[in-house]
Amino acid sequence: MPIYELPLLLRIMPKPEIVSTLKRAATAIFEKGGFIRKIENLGQKDLPAKTSSHGVVSRQAHYFVIYFDVPPKHISNLEDIFNRDIDIVRNRIYKHDLTVNNKPCTLEDELKPPPYRRDVQKLLKITERQESRKKKFSYKSGLNYYPFQK
Amino acid sequence: MFSKKFNLIILTPNKYEMKAIVRYEQFILCENMLRVTKLIGSSTLITGNLVSCECAATNSLYSQIIRWKRKPIWLPTAKSKMFRVPVKPVIPKEDNDELQRLSNIYRTYMRSLRKYMIMIGKKNEIQFDHSVVEAAEAADFEKCSAINNEWNEEIADIRKYRLHKERTQRDVGNWWRMKNYKEMLAENQEKVEEEVRSVKKQAESFITAENIDQAIEEALTIVIDHNAAIDHDGNFYKGEYSDTKIDIKQERQLKQ
Numbered sequence: 580m581p582i583y584e585l586p587l588l589l590r591i592m593p594k595p596e597i598v599s600t601l602k603r604a605a606t607a608i609f610e611k612g613g614f615i616r617k618i619e620n621l622g623q624k625d626l627p628a629k630t631s632s633h634g635v636v637s638r639q640a641h642y643f644v645i646y647f648d649v650p651p652k653h654i655s656n657l658e659d660i661f662n663r664d665i666d667i668v669r670n671r672i673y674k675h676d677l678t679v680n681n682k683p684c685t686l687e688d689e690l691k692p693p694p695y696r697r698d699v700q701k702l703l704k705i706t707e708r709q710e711s712r713k714k715k716f717s718y719k720s721g722l723n724y725y726p727f728q729k
Numbered sequence: 730m731f732s733k734k735f736n737l738i739i740l741t742p743n744k745y746e747m748k749a750i751v752r753y754e755q756f757i758l759c760e761n762m763l764r765v766t767k768l769i770g771s772s773t774l775i776t777g778n779l780v781s782c783e784c785a786a787t788n789s790l791y792s793q794i795i796r797w798k799r800k801p802i803w804l805p806t807a808k809s810k811m812f813r814v815p816v817k818p819v820i821p822k823e824d825n826d827e828l829q830r831l832s833n834i835y836r837t838y839m840r841s842l843r844k845y846m847i848m849i850g851k852k853n854e855i856q857f858d859h860s861v862v863e864a865a866e867a868a869d870f871e872k873c874s875a876i877n878n879e880w881n882e883e884i885a886d887i888r889k890y891r892l893h894k895e896r897t898q899r900d901v902g903n904w905w906r907m908k909n910y911k912e913m914l915a916e917n918q919e920k921v922e923e924e925v926r927s928v929k930k931q932a933e934s935f936i937t938a939e940n941i942d943q944a945i946e947e948a949l950t951i952v953i954d955h956n957a958a959i960d961h962d963g964n965f966y967k968g969e970y971s972d973t974k975i976d977i978k979q980e981r982q983l984k985q
Contacts, residue, residue, distance in 0.1 A: 594949065601948075605941045609937065609938045609941075614935045614937050616931070616935060618936065618944055618947075618948040621953060621954070690961070
């Protein structure tokens with residue numbers, strides 16, 4: 580089972596209701612044969628924009644992130660369940676990439692000029708490959724430059 | 730009238746020849762142009778058989794003069810020639826003697842030559858007899874075959890050596906490949922086992938239906954902040970940096 584990340588934005592409400600909403604979400608996951616690895620509480624925060632869901636406008640929300648495992652075929656069903664929940668303002672399910680955090684990264688590497696950075700070099704290589712695929716017009720003059728004014 | 734036949738075929742004339750040809754051509758051209766004009770209206774037998782009318786053209790260097798058609802073979806003897814008695818040639822006695830002498834010499838030479846040729850033919854008959862030729866061919870074939878066999882043996886030796894070398898190389902390669910494959914399998918197995926071990930270890934902390942209440946309680950008590958920053962000196966700041974946080978409402982009010 581792959582690991583998924585579920586950011587949940589709950590509307591502002593008292594603690595018992597938050598607990599019950601979280602439990603509802605967790606139970607939905609358990610019912611699909613999954614299990615939860617971790618629940619993170621990021622606290623109450625301002626929303627980046629005035630957000631409307633289920634006919635209610637929210638400006639703030641309780642931010643939670645749930646890391647869970649579930650068979651991939653149930654993901655769309657879970658999304659549907661969370662979208663129907665009126666206490667959830669926003670939710671989205673992402674696949675948790677384990678490889679991202681394993682990459683070594685130092686400040687020294689980050690402060691290098693762009694052409695020396697590994698990620699930039701990677702991008703340049705991709706561009707080079709794309710460019711090489713394109714057909715370049717050949718004048719067939721035997722010269723390596725265009726002899727006339729362009 | 731036009732019984733003369735001229736052929737002018739000089740493909741690469743030199744300087745003097747060219748001059749002569751030009752002069753000759755000029756003469757012929759004038760003469761023939763007149764003749765062509767005269768003849769074209771006269772008879773179909775004549776005009777229908779003009780080989781080439783290039784003589785009337787300006788470039789007459791490689792031209793041929795008009796060639797007239799002779800009497801077709803199926804026409805009878807011309808009336809004017811019907812009763813013509815050919816004049817018997819009168820050869821003087823001296824000339825006749827001389828011709829006789831030359832003829833005798835010629836015949837003698839030819840006879841001897843013929844006999845000589847026949848003699849050579851007889852010799853060849855013996856020399857190039859079928860059995861002799863066959864024997865010679867067989868001997869030659871044997872000789873060639875022996876040389877060929879020798880070469881084949883040489884090449885066979887080379888091939889044998891090459892195949893042996895290739896086989897050994899292949900065996901060594903296969904051995905390495907098998908070894909690497911086994912190592913890879915073992916490594917993979919090790920990786921899988923490691924993963925299983927780590928997952929088993931993690932499984933202890935998994936949240937299930939039994940401990941969900943407790944987990945939610947814990948999560949609500951602890952607020953996690955993933956905000957982090959780093960400066961040029963490499964100092965690491967965790968949490969939200971509130972000093973630089975711009976209060977948008979306040980700023981707007983100040984502007985107003």
